[in-house]
Amino acid sequence: xxxxxxxxxxxxxxxxxxxxxxxxxxxxxxxxxxxxxxxxxxxxxxxxxxxxxxxxxxxxxxxxxxxxxxxxxxxxxxxxxxxxxxxxxxxxxxxxxxxxxxxxxxxxxxxxxxxxxxxxxxxxxxxxxxxxxxxxxxxxxxxxxxxxxxxxxxxxxxxxxxxxxxxxxxxxxxxxxxxxxxxxxxxxxxxxxxxxx
Amino acid sequence: xxxxxxxxxxxxxxxxxxxxxxxxxxxxxxxxxxxxxxxxxxxxxxxxxxxxxxxxxxxxxxxxxxxxxxxxxxxxxxxxxxxxxxxxxxxxxxxxxxxxxxxxxxxxxxxxxx
Numbered sequence: 001x002x003x004x005x006x007x008x009x010x011x012x013x014x015x016x017x018x019x020x021x022x023x024x025x026x027x028x029x030x031x032x033x034x035x036x037x038x039x040x041x042x043x044x045x046x047x048x049x050x051x052x053x054x055x056x057x058x059x060x061x062x063x064x065x066x067x068x069x070x071x072x073x074x075x076x077x078x079x080x081x082x083x084x085x086x087x088x089x090x091x092x093x094x095x096x097x098x099x100x101x102x103x104x105x106x107x108x109x110x111x112x113x114x115x116x117x118x119x120x121x122x123x124x125x126x127x128x129x130x131x132x133x134x135x136x137x138x139x140x141x142x143x144x145x146x147x148x149x150x151x152x153x154x155x156x157x158x159x160x161x162x163x164x165x166x167x168x169x170x171x172x173x174x175x176x177x178x179x180x181x182x183x184x185x186x187x188x189x190x191x192x193x194x195x196x197x
Numbered sequence: 198x199x200x201x202x203x204x205x206x207x208x209x210x211x212x213x214x215x216x217x218x219x220x221x222x223x224x225x226x227x228x229x230x231x232x233x234x235x236x237x238x239x240x241x242x243x244x245x246x247x248x249x250x251x252x253x254x255x256x257x258x259x260x261x262x263x264x265x266x267x268x269x270x271x272x273x274x275x276x277x278x279x280x281x282x283x284x285x286x287x288x289x290x291x292x293x294x295x296x297x298x299x300x301x302x303x304x305x306x307x308x309x310x311x
Contacts, residue, residue, distance in 0.1 A: 016281050024284045028291025035295035039302045064243045071239060071266075075232035078274045082225050172276075179275045183267050190263040194246045195256055 023173050027180045034184050037139060038191060041132040046197060048127035052120050058193055059113070066109040067189045070144075073102035074182040077151075081175045087165040093158050096171070099178065100151040103144055110141045133192070140188060143181045150174050222279055231273050238262050 012018055045054075080095035114134070122130045154174055157163055163170060223231070242262050245255060272278040277285050 014283065016283060021283070021287075024287045028287050031288075031291040031295040032298065035299050036302075039299045043302060043306050060243065060246060064239070068236060068239055071235050072232060074270055074274050075228060075235075078228045079225055082222070082228060085222070176275055179270055182274075183270050186263055186266050186270070190242065190259050194242060194259050197252070 017169060019169060019173060020176075023176050027176065030180065034136075034140070034187075037132070037136040038187065041136050041192060044128040044132050048129045050127050052117075052122050052126075052129075054129060054133075054192075054196055057117050057120055057122060058196070059116075060193060062109070062113070063189065063193050066106055066113075067185060069102050069109070070106045070182055070185050073099045073106070074179050076102060077175045077178045081168065081171050084163065084165060084168045084171050089158060089164065092163070092171065093155060096151055096155045096158070100148050100155065103148040103151065103178075107141060107144055107148065110137065110144075114138075136192070137188065140181065140184055143184070147174075147178050147181055150177065222276065223273060228273070231269055235266055235269060238266050 014021070076095045076099040080092045080099060083089075083091035083095060114137075117130075122133075124130055124134045151174060154163065154171065242259055245258055245262075248255075271288070277288065
């Protein structure tokens with residue numbers, strides 16, 4: 001009765017799964033979190049009185065590849081959800097693992113970028129650019145890291161047979177979080193990296 | 198009477214039933230096609246960065262492409278296009294509040310969007 005269990009859901013006053021509702025509430029509040037940091041970056045852009053400056057450091061080809069990797073991880077994430085919703089646990093595992101690997105690649109790229117910037121003399125306290133840039137992208141990186149941990153946890157649980165078609169909501173919730181960090185990077189990539197006065 | 202009871206009484210499906218049946222969600226192939234479109238848009242964005250053009254035009258084009266990418270991920274990958282309207286209202290409210298705070302901070306403290 002796989003189909004019956006897949007459509008089985010908790011009775012709630014709204015008819016909506018409370019976990020999903022909570023996740024959307026969290027994402028709506030997280031918009032404000034990142035919106036504040038992006039606003040702070042734009043407020044202080046061009047106001048650093050000592051270098052290094054963004055134009056001295058940004059490596060657009062490298063960051064473009066990172067952005068592409070994170071974007072493609074959203075595709076693999078939604079494929080994992082599509083697989084479990086159709087009861088294909090094996091494919092879900094493959095796509096979940098691929099998503100986690102792509103996320104790890106993105107984090108690796110960010111660590112490399114931060115290290116390079118640091119070697120060029122930029123730290124959290126060097127200037128306004130350093131402070132706002134590291135706080136914004138650092139918190140985003142922390143979100144991606146949490147996402148990778150969630151994905152790897154789901155992968156391990158599924159290897160133990162803990163995720164079946166009826167549990168697809170768990171993968172959906174992880175997916176919502178993962179796509180959110182992706183859309184935040186879409187905004188950061190455009191506003192911070194590509195648009196430079 | 199709960200919203201769920203009300204919808205049952207009217208013969209309407211429960212909101213979560215629409216979403217969890219997965220019948221209206223795109224196929225795996227459609228997700229891949231959307232992914233290809235997103236990749237192409239990203240390539241266009243990077244190409245625009247290297248093209249020598251008016252800065253205002255560049256900002257306009259990049260912003261538009263960014264909004265398209267954002268909307269595609271939210272509507273298709275996050276299923277807002279297919280899910281309960283309440284989720285859209287929640288997320289749109291968060292986005293609207295963020296945008297309002299963003300504009301207010303820039304206006305009051307003298308920053309620049311560009």
